Amino acid sequence: MSDSLTNAIAAFGAAQRAIARYFRFQENQTNFRTEILAGITTFLTMAYILAINPALLSNAIFLQQPQDLFRELVIATAISSAIATLIMGLNANYPFVLAPGMGLNAFFTFSVVKGLGIDWRLALTSVFIEGLIFIALTLTDIRRQLILAIPNCLKQATTAGIGFFITYIGFTNAEIIVASDATTTTLGNFKNPSTLMALLGIFITAAFFARRIKGALILGILTTALLAWILRISPFPEQIIGLPQFPSDLIGQALVGFSQFNLSKLWDFVAVTFVFLFVDIFDTIGTLSGVGMQAGYINEKGELPRANQALMADAIGTTIGALLGTSTVTTYIESAAGVSEGGRTGFTAVVIAILLTISTFFIPLIAAIPAFATVPALLIIGVLMTGNVRAIRWDDPAESIPSFLTIFMMPLSYSIAEGLAFGFITYPIIKSFQGKIAETTIMMWILAGIFTIRFVLKTVS
Numbered sequence: 001m002s003d004s005l006t007n008a009i010a011a012f013g014a015a016q017r018a019i020a021r022y023f024r025f026q027e028n029q030t031n032f033r034t035e036i037l038a039g040i041t042t043f044l045t046m047a048y049i050l051a052i053n054p055a056l057l058s059n060a061i062f063l064q065q066p067q068d069l070f071r072e073l074v075i076a077t078a079i080s081s082a083i084a085t086l087i088m089g090l091n092a093n094y095p096f097v098l099a100p101g102m103g104l105n106a107f108f109t110f111s112v113v114k115g116l117g118i119d120w121r122l123a124l125t126s127v128f129i130e131g132l133i134f135i136a137l138t139l140t141d142i143r144r145q146l147i148l149a150i151p152n153c154l155k156q157a158t159t160a161g162i163g164f165f166i167t168y169i170g171f172t173n174a175e176i177i178v179a180s181d182a183t184t185t186t187l188g189n190f191k192n193p194s195t196l197m198a199l200l201g202i203f204i205t206a207a208f209f210a211r212r213i214k215g216a217l218i219l220g221i222l223t224t225a226l227l228a229w230i231l232r233i234s235p236f237p238e239q240i241i242g243l244p245q246f247p248s249d250l251i252g253q254a255l256v257g258f259s260q261f262n263l264s265k266l267w268d269f270v271a272v273t274f275v276f277l278f279v280d281i282f283d284t285i286g287t288l289s290g291v292g293m294q295a296g297y298i299n300e301k302g303e304l305p306r307a308n309q310a311l312m313a314d315a316i317g318t319t320i321g322a323l324l325g326t327s328t329v330t331t332y333i334e335s336a337a338g339v340s341e342g343g344r345t346g347f348t349a350v351v352i353a354i355l356l357t358i359s360t361f362f363i364p365l366i367a368a369i370p371a372f373a374t375v376p377a378l379l380i381i382g383v384l385m386t387g388n389v390r391a392i393r394w395d396d397p398a399e400s401i402p403s404f405l406t407i408f409m410m411p412l413s414y415s416i417a418e419g420l421a422f423g424f425i426t427y428p429i430i431k432s433f434q435g436k437i438a439e440t441t442i443m444m445w446i447l448a449g450i451f452t453i454r455f456v457l458k459t460v461s
Contacts, residue, residue: 016032019032019347020032023035023093023345023346023347024093024345025345025347028344028345029344030342030343030344030345032347034341034342034343034344035095035342035343035344035345035347035348035351036347036348036351037341037342037343038095038338038339038341038342038343038344038348038351039095039338039343039347039348039349039350039351039352039354039355040351040355041214041215041337041338041340041341041343042095042097042334042335042337042338042343042348042352043097043351043352043355043356044214044215044218044337045214045215045216045217045218045334045337046097046099046332046334046337047215047218047359048217048218048221048374048377049077049081049099049100049102050074050077050078050356050359050366051221051366051369051373051374052102052105052374052377052378053073053077053099053100053105053326053327054070054073054074054077054366055070055369055371055374056105056106056108056109056169057073057105057108057109057326057327058070058073059109059110059113059114060108060109060112060113060114060120060123061073061120069247069249069250070367071245071363071367072245072246072247072248072249072250072325073247073250073325073326074360074363074366074367075244075245075246075247075324075360075363076247076250076251076321076324076325076326077099077100077326078356078357078359078360079324079356079357079360080099080100080317080320080321080324080326080329081097081098081099081100081317081321081329081353081356082353082354082356082357083316083317083320083353084098084099084313084314084316084317084318084320084321084329085097085098085099085313085317085349085350085352085353085356086349086350086353087312087313087316087317088310088313088314088331088346088349089345089346089347089348089349089350089352089353090346090349090350091309091312091313091346092306092309092310092312092313092346093306093309093345093346094292094297094306094310094345094346094349095295095335095338095339095343095344095345095346095347095348095349096287096288096291096310096331096332096335096349097331097332097334097335097338097349097352098313098314098317098329098330098331098332099329099330099332100321100326100327100328100329100330101279101280101283101327101328101329101330102162102166102378102381102385103162103163103165103166103279103283103385103416104276104279104280104283104327104328104330104416105326105327105328106162106165106166106169106416107162107165107275107276107279107327107415107416107417108123108127108327108328110169110414110415111272111414111415111416111417111418112126112272115414115415116265116268116272118265118268118269118272119257119260120253121253121254121256121257121260122257122258122260122261122265122269123257123272124253124254124257124322124325124327125254125255125257125258125260125261125322126257126269126272126273126276127254127276127318127321127322127327127328128254128255128257128319128322128323129273130273130276130277130280130318130322130328131315131316131317131318131319131320131321131322131328132319133273133277134277134280134281134311134314134315134318134319135312135315135316135319137281137315138308138311138312138315149441149442149443149444150278150282150443150444151399151427151444152391153391153392153393153399153400153402153403153427154402154403154406154420154423154424154427155282156388156389156391156392156403157388157389157392157402157403157404157406157407157423158278158279158282158406158416158419158420158423159282159283159385159386159388160385160386160387160388160389160407161406161407161408161409161410161411161416161419162279162385162410162416163381163382163383163384163385163386163388164382164386164407164410164411165410165411165414165416165419166378166381166382166385167378167379167381167382167383167411168411169378170198170374170375170378170379170382171375171379173371173372173375174188174194174195174198174371174372174375175188175189175192175194175195176188176195176198176199176375193231193233194228194233194370194372195372197224197227197228197231197233197370197372197373198224198372198373198375198376200224200227201220201221201223201224201227201372201373201375201376202375202376202379204220204223204224204376205217205219205220205221205223205224205376205377205379205380206376206380208220208223209380214337216380217376217377217380217381218377220376220377220380221369221373221374221376221377222369222373224372224373224376225368225369225370225373228370228372228373229368233370234368234370235368236368237364237365237367237368238364238368239364239365240362240364240365241361241362241364241365242361242362242363242364243361244360244361244363245363247324247325249325250324250325250326251323251324251325252323253325254322254323254325255323267453267454268454270450271417271450271451271454272417274450275416275417275420276328278420279328279416280314280318280328280330283330283331284310284311284314284330284331287330287331287332287333287335288304288307288310288311288331289304291331291333291335291336291339292304295339295344310331314329314330314331317329317330318330333384338352389403389407397430397434398427398430398431398433398434398436401426401430402422402423402424402426402427402430403423405419405422405423405426406419406420406422406423407419409421409422420451421451421454421455424444424447424448424451425448425451425452427440427444427448428440428444428445428448429448
């Protein structure tokens, strides 16, 4: 054996030992093989975001920017996810993956840009500010106080409402549901090839998911797209691999957005920023708690060790993501897939970050995936998110009515913010009707007042 090969083997062994010490493999009862397999598993379960996030955000940016930025959005999605996940792994030593949050990207597109008419650059500014606020809250005790102030039922209802909302968006985009003068909405024309392919994709993805196949969502997207290419409903990708395209038209637009600020949109901007912050905080807390419980990280006090480091990764990811040109980055529940495979340290997250970076070389393939191929994944995500309603006390009117209104109004008003408004306003009022005003918090009354003022201003404007 040559000296150079011997030295290389020795260096590789030393690197392995250093990594094992840094991530505390022995303490967490894991090893290289387990951590790598866990990272691959998690990546496969969340890789759908590389196709879905650009597809959703394109609706916002293409509305006001004719240039095709889809490829740049893939880069922004992958790189912001990789950076946030890497910070999570190296700083918090947790096997959690972060990426632009489902629901928040729909809120960005359909509620903020299309619904309120806010320029997409200013919407990115709102996400950027939200990230900075999240960083500040993580460095102080205000974050904990805010979490305690919001009743659990509204946290669960928000998640469920977003699940219905993103499914509704997927169904309308694929024209499974269409507008109707007679009934407001109705079923679409199933003679439409893209609508039929979306329905077929739902059954294919549901089959993968029901069989608990790893990566069911990304497999469903790719299988539906492949069938559409074979049947010539959508054009084949011109190439599979290509050099990444620098997001020059997106990077830094969150700072440019400050110049688009209009005082007439002040209340809308404040409300939008709050919604981004609210959903991000509670989505992250819920994911960290749930996956942390599964992995055995939660201590006897019910606390997650190194929670601030984990939250900081989320906050920094959101801030960097906004600068790169994507919506709020948050911790993904799909992290549970890697944990179930034995991933216990931040090295799992490092593996995911590497795979996310490599994925940027497959943008031509991702760009060729038709929008209707992502509808099945949106449906399954909606199913998973609505499971949170089990934690709501439906026999208590003070919980059930605000929760139902939150869930019901999100898809029907096409706005996460409006759904939250109904829930936040009705909760303290109904508690007062019950004579339980002491069970509400000052923060809840403040939030109810803010949303009420917003409704009043929208009425008189």
